[in-house]
Amino acid sequence: MKHLTAISFVLGFALLPQIDTGRTVWDGVYNEAQAERGALDYTKNCGGCHMENMAGQGEVPALKGTAFMDRWRDYSLQPLFSLIKTEMPPLRFRTPGTPKLSDETYTDILTYLLKANDFPAGASELALDALDKVQIVGREGPAPPPNFALVLVVGCMALTADSRWVVVAATEPVRATMPDIATAEELRASLAKRFGTRQFRLADFGYLGAEFRPESLRGQKIQVKGYLIRQREFERISVTSLQTVASRCG
Numbered sequence: 001m002k003h004l005t006a007i008s009f010v011l012g013f014a015l016l017p018q019i020d021t022g023r024t025v026w027d028g029v030y031n032e033a034q035a036e037r038g039a040l041d042y043t044k045n046c047g048g049c050h051m052e053n054m055a056g057q058g059e060v061p062a063l064k065g066t067a068f069m070d071r072w073r074d075y076s077l078q079p080l081f082s083l084i085k086t087e088m089p090p091l092r093f094r095t096p097g098t099p100k101l102s103d104e105t106y107t108d109i110l111t112y113l114l115k116a117n118d119f120p121a122g123a124s125e126l127a128l129d130a131l132d133k134v135q136i137v138g139r140e141g142p143a144p145p146p147n148f149a150l151v152l153v154v155g156c157m158a159l160t161a162d163s164r165w166v167v168v169a170a171t172e173p174v175r176a177t178m179p180d181i182a183t184a185e186e187l188r189a190s191l192a193k194r195f196g197t198r199q200f201r202l203a204d205f206g207y208l209g210a211e212f213r214p215e216s217l218r219g220q221k222i223q224v225k226g227y228l229i230r231q232r233e234f235e236r237i238s239v240t241s242l243q244t245v246a247s248r249c250g
């Protein structure tokens with residue numbers, strides 16, 4: 001009996017990360033004490049530029065509201081954390097005395113941003129290793145990426161009757177990071193993805209280098225990253241990375 005309990009405990013524990021991946025910022029992923037610490041650090045390190053109420057000023061963007069949310073929704077918390085950690089304050093404003101904050105402090109500040117954007121507090125603190133498991137989603141749930149967002153789609157490389165390169169049978173576009181890079185992990189996930197029903201024109205191959213030959217990928221299953229440009233007649237992706245994931249689409 002004791003033995004069984006031990007096993008189920010271990011199993012239960014092993015299942016936890018899976019449950020975690022379904023979490024969003026609406027699930028109370030930080031607590032009040034953490035956001036309060038974050039507020040103090042925000043005032044000290046960020047408020048001078050972004051303003052105490054996060055409304056921004058001049059070229060300094062607001063850290064709450066619709067425009068801010070549109071840039072970050074449907075990503076995990078990780079890219080937002082990384083931007084704050086690596087790029088704030090911006091290089092051109094950095095003085096030799098600018099303090100380097102700890103990862104914990106950046107996490108606390110991030111929870112204060114969540115609070116300011118009306119995402120509810122919960123029982124426990126947001127941990128550093130949970131950042132990539134919590135999705136930022138808007139009040140209405142996940143939404144299609146906005147115009148000009150960096151996206152990833154998987155589909156089949158094809159040439160239309162009027163000689164335009166397109167990705168057909170494509171998946172719904174999801175927001176992506178690292179425009180020029182296709183990681184091994186992404187390619188593995190793309191290989192496993194089923195084809196969809198979308199079609200996108202592929203534009204700006206020049207970015208991929210002079211050697212890039214679209215013909216060589218015709219009929220292959222591909223992973224495309226690029227900037228989504230919505231137009232009335234068709235949607236276009238300004239390509240930043242294009243990789244084969246399988247040599248055939250069937």
Ligand code: HEC
Binds near residue numbers: 084
């Ligand atoms: C010296 C002024 C300054 C300070 C201090 C500063 N920022 Fe910024 N922040 C900026 C500017 C300017 C931008 C716009 C991007 C750029 O110019 O690099 C920006 C952009 C951002 C963005 C991206 C916003 C968006 O809409 O996508 C976030 C998030 C951010 N800052 C958070 C912070 C946090 C958190 C701190 C404190 C740890 C901080 N910033 C400190 C000036 C500042």
